[in-house]
Amino acid sequence: MSVIKEPDQTLHHVLDIISDGVWDWNIATGQVIRNPGWYRMLGYEIHSFKQDVLTWENLIHSDDHDRVMGHFEAYVQGLIPEYNIQYRCLKGDGSFLWIEDSGRIVERSAEGSPQRMIGAHTNIHAQKTLQQKLEEQSKLLRGEYENLDHIIQERTKELDQLNQQLARKVEEVEMLASRDALTGIYNRRMFESFLDIEIKRAKRYSQPMCVILADIDLFKHVNDRYGHSSGDKVLVEVALTLQQHLRESDYLARWGGEEFAIILPNTATKVAMETAERLRHEVESLVTTEGISVTCSFGVTQFHQKDCGTSIFSRMDQALYMAKDQNRNTVRLIPPRPEVRA
Ligand SMILES: Nc1nc2c(ncn2[C@@H]2O[C@H](COP(=O)(O)OP(=O)(O)OP(=O)(O)O)[C@@H](O)[C@H]2O)c(=O)[nH]1
Structure with a gap:
């Protein structure tokens, strides 16, 4: 595992121009540094938040919160090999943005406990909303298909009944045409x-x-x-x-x-x-x-x-x-x- 020391100036510039978010969490001090892209992506004034983990946690959509925390803790405790999860984050305008959060522990103490973790927040809102739209449409289509199937089944049943009635009528007509009305024997x-x-x-x-x-x-x-x-x-x-x-x-x-x-x-x-x-x-x-x-x-x-x-x-x-x-x-x-x- 590589151990990142003090980032040099070049890295600072790179982090400034990256459009999506990059974060660097010093577990020992609790400080989280986020690049300007992170603020731009979520529509907040650059460096307007406190540099701690709670800032991030408070932005997570309440429906996604427990799932994200569970995943995060499992990774930090070494129960899963990778930290990578998609969820919604509160934007400055009050709406939510779908992001993909990937991170990795880059520094550990001599005893092996995590000391530093870095990661990136990628904007996946467009593909996620498209995917949701497609799922809704396919659900609708499935519903329509089931409805159509139901209608076809009903119509087939009606048709069968009509066919049976018709067969009975044909039998009756044949009977009338072939039998003597008074005695019932052939005519x-x-x-x-x-x-x-x-x-x-x-x-x-x-x-x-x-x-x-x-x-x-x-x-x-x-x-x-x-x-x-x-x-x-x-x-x-x-x-x-x-x-x-x-x-x-x-x-x-x-x-x-x-x-x-x-x-x-x-x-x-x-x-x-x-x-x-x-x-x-x-x-x-x-x-x-x-x-x-x-x-x-x-x-x-x-x-x-x-x-x-x-x-x-x-x-x-x-x-x-x-x-x-x-x-x-x-x-x-x-x-x-x-x-x-x-
Ligand atoms: N009730 C009834 N009578 C019928 C029917 N069809 C024919 N008849 C009668 O059958 C009788 C036949 O009479 P005839 O042809 O003179 O013959 P018959 O009296 O049987 O005398 P033979 O045939 O010479 O033994 C007539 O009175 C007809 O009206 C019917 O559907 N119902």
């Missing part, structure tokens, strides 16, 4: 599109397929005798009975009025006839909640490789006509004719 439009799909599938895989047309017998009498709304209930219960006695893979639709059309995919004539007979029996056995009984006539036909929707439907219709013609409540079959053209 004629859906039957036609299913028939189209199943015809293609039957052709593609050379699978058998049958269709059935069912018509409630003398339904006009039901309406006439019990009224139209009771007739409606009969239609609902007959539709339910038919649905309950079909496979999951079969299609049941209300063809119109008191007529029901059925597609039995991957089904040959024998099983289709048995199915129609079973359905006929189930309808015949049904006693509706209003105590009404009805019967049904059934026309059955099997798909032929050259069939189209019209040709197969026409045979199914003819088969039903035959059933009606033969005293109703019966099942009739028209087998596919090879000469039928698609």
Whole structure:
């Protein structure tokens, strides 16, 4: 460690022209010498303060005071290797100036206790206020970002809910568009599109397929005798009975009025006839909640490789006509004719 003796004249001149503050503390006497730059930097008249440590301590901002003292004492007691700290100092105009204070012990007694310490006060106000401004701005931006994030989350939640509502509406519309309003089973439009799909599938895989047309017998009498709304209930219960006695893979639709059309995919004539007979029996056995009984006539036909929707439907219709013609409540079959053209 270098030991500074009496500074020569050159050093005095240098200290005079340095713009920031330089201090020299003689611990033994308690005297602190500060250069003119120190007074200029803080806006005080040169050498207007008492040359002691208290002068400096009294200028430290109260919020920084304890931190600075702690650091200073730790250095003097040899607990930390360097004295270097930033804090605010009271200026002559009452405002505070950010400075950086660095110092070093330059002289010790024979026992090792500090005798002299020198240091410099550097004006860092501009960079410190800029740094604070940037921190404030980034805090603001972070706040705005969090706010934006919150808004996005809220909007996403709303959008999800709207999407769910929309999906439910689409489902409802699809349901309305594909189902018969009275009975809830498929409507004629859906039957036609299913028939189209199943015809293609039957052709593609050379699978058998049958269709059935069912018509409630003398339904006009039901309406006439019990009224139209009771007739409606009969239609609902007959539709339910038919649905309950079909496979999951079969299609049941209300063809119109008191007529029901059925597609039995991957089904040959024998099983289709048995199915129609079973359905006929189930309808015949049904006693509706209003105590009404009805019967049904059934026309059955099997798909032929050259069939189209019209040709197969026409045979199914003819088969039903035959059933009606033969005293109703019966099942009739028209087998596919090879000469039928698609
Ligand atoms: N309640 C009710 N009746 C309907 C509905 N659609 C059609 N009908 C009635 O069904 C009856 C069908 O009568 P018809 O075509 O003469 O046939 P039917 O009396 O069943 O005689 P067959 O078919 O020859 O056995 C008519 O009275 C229609 O008004 C409906 O949605 N509700």
